[in-house]
Amino acid sequence: MRAAIVLAAGRSRRFGQANKLLARYRGKRLVEHAVAAALAAPAGRVIIVAGGDVRVARAVRALGGPRLSVVTSLARHRHANLKRGLQALRAHENEVFVFLGDMPDCPQGIGRRLAGKKGNFVRAVHRCVPGHPILIRNPRAVRARLERGKRPFESGQAVRIEAGKGAIRDIDRPGDLR
Numbered sequence: 373m374r375a376a377i378v379l380a381a382g383r384s385r386r387f388g389q390a391n392k393l394l395a396r397y398r399g400k401r402l403v404e405h406a407v408a409a410a411l412a413a414p415a416g417r418v419i420i421v422a423g424g425d426v427r428v429a430r431a432v433r434a435l436g437g438p439r440l441s442v443v444t445s446l447a448r449h450r451h452a453n454l455k456r457g458l459q460a461l462r463a464h465e466n467e468v469f470v471f472l473g474d475m476p477d478c479p480q481g482i483g484r485r486l487a488g489k490k491g492n493f494v495r496a497v498h499r500c501v502p503g504h505p506i507l508i509r510n511p512r513a514v515r516a517r518l519e520r521g522k523r524p525f526e527s528g529q530a531v532r533i534e535a536g537k538g539a540i541r542d543i544d545r546p547g548d549l550r
Contacts, residue, residue: 374415374467374469375415375416375461375465375469376410376411376419376470376483376505377418377420377454377457377458377469377470377471378406378407378418378420378471378473379457379470380428380473381446381456386544386545387543388545391427391428392543392544394425394428394431395543398476400476403420403428403432404431404432405475406476407432409471409478409483410469411440412483413471413484413505414483415439416439416465417440418439418441419441419442419443419457419460420442420443420473421444421453421456421457421460422442423445423446428473441460443456443457445457451523454524455515455519457470459515461511465511466512467507469483469507470504470508472504474543474544475504475541476543477537477538478505479535479539482496482535483507486506489507491509491531492508492509492525493507493525494506494509494532494533495531495533496539497535498535498539498540501540502530502540504539505539506530
């Protein structure tokens, strides 16, 4: 069975004092866009890795639904937050999509396209620039690599799927919302 992880634990330093995941973009909070993309993927459960800002976890929980789980990570590094999400997988969840909470323009249907390709790692790209989401077919091996302090995988290992600009466009600064 497949799960999806949304990494939403970042500190938003470049965004200023506000938490960017709570900023409005096209009528919804940034994190809501990412969760919607994850829910649209062929995954049984969506795990949101939230940081110390309880408002993010509250916003996600307000979306409701039995497919959503929220776990907390106070780590500062994306790989540590990914490890936390992987730790939350259930025994039967043997594949996982990884979405980023600050990418509101994730292409519709990209999860199904990734799932349709073979390979241990299948990654959305735009013009050869690595993006998200990523489908990991052996999350326990990735978790073991992270626990040994290694990168989750080498970029050359991924099967790449052209997914358009939304696969690489993230929001870092308030001006990026325009």
